[in-house]
Amino acid sequence: MASSSTVPLLTRLIAAAVNVSQKSARILRDVKKSGEMNVQEKGINDFVTKADFLSQLNIIKSLEKQFPKLKFCGEEGDLKEDYPDLELSLNETVLKEGKILPEVYQSIREEDLIVWVDPLDGTKEYTMDYNVANEVTVLIGVAWNGRPIAGVINQPFFKFQQESNSYLDRVLWGIVGLGGFDLTKGRISVTQNTTNLPTIVTTRSHITDLIQKNLNLIPNKQIIHSGGAGYKALALVDSKADYYIYPKNGTKRWDTCAPEALIQSLGGCMTDIFGNQYSYSKSEGFIEENYYGIIFSLGQNNSNICSYFNQELKDEIEAEAEKVRQKYRK
Ligand SMILES: [Mg+2]
Known part of the structure; x- marks a missing residue:
């Protein structure tokens, strides 16, 4: 022992x-x-x-x-x-x-x-x-x-x-x-997909036309749908997917803290749809909602994948974020 x-x-x-x-x-x-x-x-x-x-x-x-x-x-x-x-x-x-x-x-x-x-x-x-x-x-x-x-x-x-x-x-x-x-x-060792066919795992029950449209902007991809934030992150660990993308408010920090740590420990990262990281400190006025969406990948940053999202999605996510911030201000 x-x-x-x-x-x-x-x-x-x-x-x-x-x-x-x-x-x-x-x-x-x-x-x-x-x-x-x-x-x-x-x-x-x-x-x-x-x-x-x-x-x-x-x-x-x-x-x-x-x-x-x-x-x-x-x-x-x-x-x-x-x-x-x-x-x-x-x-x-x-x-x-x-x-x-x-x-x-x-x-x-x-x-x-x-x-x-x-x-x-x-x-x-x-x-x-x-x-x-x-x-x-x-x-x-x-x-x-x-x-x-x-x-x-x-x-x-x-x-x-x-x-x-x-x-x-x-x-x-x-x-x-x-x-x-x-x-x-x-x-665990993960192998990054070097082919041109990235696989994306995304939501099964919360898909919208706008999400679908934006995922379609990513060239040569395959899309799989599943439930659970933890489970979708595991798709990357198990080399079943290269990205986990949910470009919408809906997850909270407790859904992403453990998966983000595990993916980072394997050399990957998690960001919002603008490529920025979330903070997990519980300071005054802290908002636990991941309101700019989430993107997990096995790369060191998500700038490439983020470049495909259109203005309509960014506008909608910004409007949604403002609603969340207002809710917390009350
Ligand atoms: Mg729960």
Whole structure:
């Protein structure tokens, strides 16, 4: 066993987050199996279930117990309920892989970190049939100085195992500057597509004519549609897509913090449709909506892909952003 006291804080936090994500994966599987998901509609096409709340309680209460000075921002808000069933173990594989981190992280203090939590990404798919349950993810991202630096993505319904008659999860984690890892397979290496046929993954349920028109402006591409922000980012990790494009308001920082950290740890990036990065610090008047849209790629910047978007899209996104800003001013 590695002695965890000599391991950097960030590595210990991710080692804890990995095990906490696996506990959340079990919660998601158990609640779905029980058939008592208690589905409620928060808005159009926006659902929440009992599993969203239990998973967030598990993640935040468990990490808070071990790292009491961390700040959290979870999709389901500030939950006050007691949650006694804490997961307090550290993952040994992560402790080992992350024993030595880039110098830049040495000055990190617990109180400087913000943990962005989406306890169940893809809730709509979660409430549907098991054949789309692989699109469900648990997302735990860590931000420092306003930027994502580490993250965990757990896919609770990754593989069905006949012998146990249950699903197994897949856990991916990454630390920017160290690299990205599959918990069971080890270091991930992604190969950038060098052909002229980029594959773009985009939304299945929120597509509009304007989005479609703009994606069509990108030459020689193939487009695939799927659910879940975490799952769409995984399409890049798994070399099924070169870009994840959603040129519209709709995602929030908890949807993108862990995926952005993982993609960056693999050498890629995430920006809005103008090629700029979002801030993840929760300063006064902070707006958590990614209102200029999101673009993930495995390249170092998105200037090439951004150059294809037309003025109509930019005008619409600017108008939408202004509406969001007004809403927050109230
Ligand atoms: Mg969610």
